[in-house]
Amino acid sequence: MAARRASMWPVVMLLRSGAARRGPNAQARRRIGSKVFTEMHERGLVGDVFPQASIEFRHLLESRAQTLYCGFDPTADSLHLGHLVPVMALLNWQRSGHHVIALVGDATARIGDPSGRTTCRDAVPCDVTKERASALRAGLERLFRNHVLFLWDGGLEKLGSMTMLNNSEWYDDLAVVDFLSGAGRRFRMGTLLGRHSVQRRLHSADGLSLSEFTYQAFQAYDFLQLYERYGCVIQLGGSDQLGNIMNGHDLISRMHDDHVYGITMPLITNVTGDKLGKTAGNAVWLNRDRTSPFDLYQYLLRLPDNDVERYLRLLTFLPLAEINSIMNGHRKQPEIRNAQRRLAREVTLLVHGKEGLESAKRCTSTLYEGNLEALNAMSDQELREVFQGAPFYEFLLEPGTSILDACHRINAVPEGRRGFELIVAGAVSINHERQNNPSQLLIRGRHVLQNGVLQC
Ligand SMILES: Nc1ncnc2c1ncn2[C@@H]1O[C@H](COP(=O)(O)OP(=O)(O)OP(=O)(O)O)[C@@H](O)[C@H]1O
Numbered sequence: 001m002a003a004r005r006a007s008m009w010p011v012v013m014l015l016r017s018g019a020a021r022r023g024p025n026a027q028a029r030r031r032i033g034s035k036v037f038t039e040m041h042e043r044g045l046v047g048d049v050f051p052q053a054s055i056e057f058r059h060l061l062e063s064r065a066q067t068l069y070c071g072f073d074p075t076a077d078s079l080h081l082g083h084l085v086p087v088m089a090l091l092n093w094q095r096s097g098h099h100v101i102a103l104v105g106d107a108t109a110r111i112g113d114p115s116g117r118t119t120c121r122d123a124v125p126c127d128v129t130k131e132r133a134s135a136l137r138a139g140l141e142r143l144f145r146n147h148v149l150f151l152w153d154g155g156l157e158k159l160g161s162m163t164m165l166n167n168s169e170w171y172d173d174l175a176v177v178d179f180l181s182g183a184g185r186r187f188r189m190g191t192l193l194g195r196h197s198v199q200r201r202l203h204s205a206d207g208l209s210l211s212e213f214t215y216q217a218f219q220a221y222d223f224l225q226l227y228e229r230y231g232c233v234i235q236l237g238g239s240d241q242l243g244n245i246m247n248g249h250d251l252i253s254r255m256h257d258d259h260v261y262g263i264t265m266p267l268i269t270n271v272t273g274d275k276l277g278k279t280a281g282n283a284v285w286l287n288r289d290r291t292s293p294f295d296l297y298q299y300l301l302r303l304p305d306n307d308v309e310r311y312l313r314l315l316t317f318l319p320l321a322e323i324n325s326i327m328n329g330h331r332k333q334p335e336i337r338n339a340q341r342r343l344a345r346e347v348t349l350l351v352h353g354k355e356g357l358e359s360a361k362r363c364t365s366t367l368y369e370g371n372l373e374a375l376n377a378m379s380d381q382e383l384r385e386v387f388q389g390a391p392f393y394e395f396l397l398e399p400g401t402s403i404l405d406a407c408h409r410i411n412a413v414p415e416g417r418r419g420f421e422l423i424v425a426g427a428v429s430i431n432h433e434r435q436n437n438p439s440q441l442l443i444r445g446r447h448v449l450q451n452g453v454l455q456c
């Protein structure tokens with residue numbers, strides 16, 4: 001018995017040290033295919049690799065499962081379309097068997113990343129940041145859940161693991177003096193001052209606060225913590241994050257004899273070239289209470305032809321060969337917007353699930369195709385989302401209510417003879433059907449649909 005136990009011991013030790021250094025669970029030892037990096041590149045999900053996409057780096061990614069992370073600061077209570085780029089990167093790495101960590105920066109959000117900003121962020125009370133962090137977390141969880149439910153059919157065992165963390169986990173109990181006398185000693189002021197985001201702000205009218213200046217050290221420290229706790233060796237981020245990622249690389253390299261890397265992705269922009277996001281004030285949100293599935297779907301349906309292929313590669317899991325064939329068809333008949341329709345379908349499904357996609361299609365059909373059946377099936381929430389800005393009236397339908405009565409109640413026509421004449425002249429349509437008889441009584445199922453709607 002004793003001999004058997006002794007011979008088992010080293011095996012247990014090996015598994016534990018392997019898991020701690022290279023991934024959150026035992027799947028870390030799985031081998032990964034050799035095409036992963038190339039495909040990520042072709043999709044546009046790899047911009048720059050720091051320090052470089054060396055042979056060692058490719059070997060690291062292709063030989064076995066690694067752990068990669070990306071951070072999201074809860075500076076709002078919802079993710080936006082721009083965030084979908086790093087989320088798609090995380091999901092693609094996960095699909096190829098790597099382990100991913102989505103880090104919610106509930107601590108760093110309070111400091112405020114100066115990257116890409118011309119002015120200082122307003123201070124936000126701690127409880128607001130906490131609420132935003134849990135909303136952001138729920139948003140990230142929804143994306144990962146929808147991915148598994150609707151867009152992944154490879155079997156759960158083939159997916160790498162996904163871990164969600166808050167960075168307050170290591171900051172809440174860290175004293176500022178310990179931080180500065182520990183990790184703080186490893187940073188070099190010349191390097192920190194030289195970062196683009198710092199330089200831009202130093203020379204701006206608003207200047208740069210001490211807290212914003214130190215932001216890069218905190219993001220670097222996150223990378224160090226994730227390296228030490230989860231064996232995370234790669235940080236992902238938009239191209240605006242390169243400086244912060246380089247600091248993390250430098251910090252880990254100074255403290256450990258190991259190689260870590262950063263991968264940045266290109267930023268998606270709107271037609272005027274501004275980064276899609278909060279700061280530019282042009283965000284298309286992923287939470288339904290801010291941007292409805294219908295509005296998200298329509299935004300993508302209206303995407304210019306020049307952008308659609310890039311978005312299909314970045315924001316969908318469609319195989320590249322299928323995207324090529326969609327684009328070949330699209331070039332022949334751009335007016336039917338088949339490529340945009342496919343993009344809208346895939347993205348809405350990921351963001352809002354099957355129910356959200358059906359809702360977006362139902363609303364589109366009601367509004368743009370005058371489809372009565374779709375209008376009939378719309379919920380209260382959908383009606384408010386689609387007819388945003390249009391006046392809504394709620395009233396009890398009493399028997400004997402005529403078209404003229406209803407029009408008066410909602411101020412659709414003036415009182416008296418003029419209102420009567422306007423209806424006779426064909427000025428009023430109910431549920432897409434023109435009405436010429438003001439005395440006609442409202443009939444359930446014809447003028448008032450099953451869901452109680454009368455669209456006038
Ligand atoms: N339009 C975009 N395209 C690609 N990546 C983006 C885009 N917007 C944000 N990201 C990336 O998402 C990650 C999280 O970004 P972050 O939480 O700072 O959001 P943000 O909208 O950039 O915030 P803010 O506008 O407040 O600076 C970062 O890696 C960032 O580069």
Ligand SMILES: N[C@@H](Cc1ccc(O)cc1)C(=O)O
Nearest residue numbers: 071072073105108113219222
């Ligand atoms: N600084 C990133 C978010 C982030 C936060 C913490 C990190 O460890 C990494 C990234 C941004 O503003 O986009």
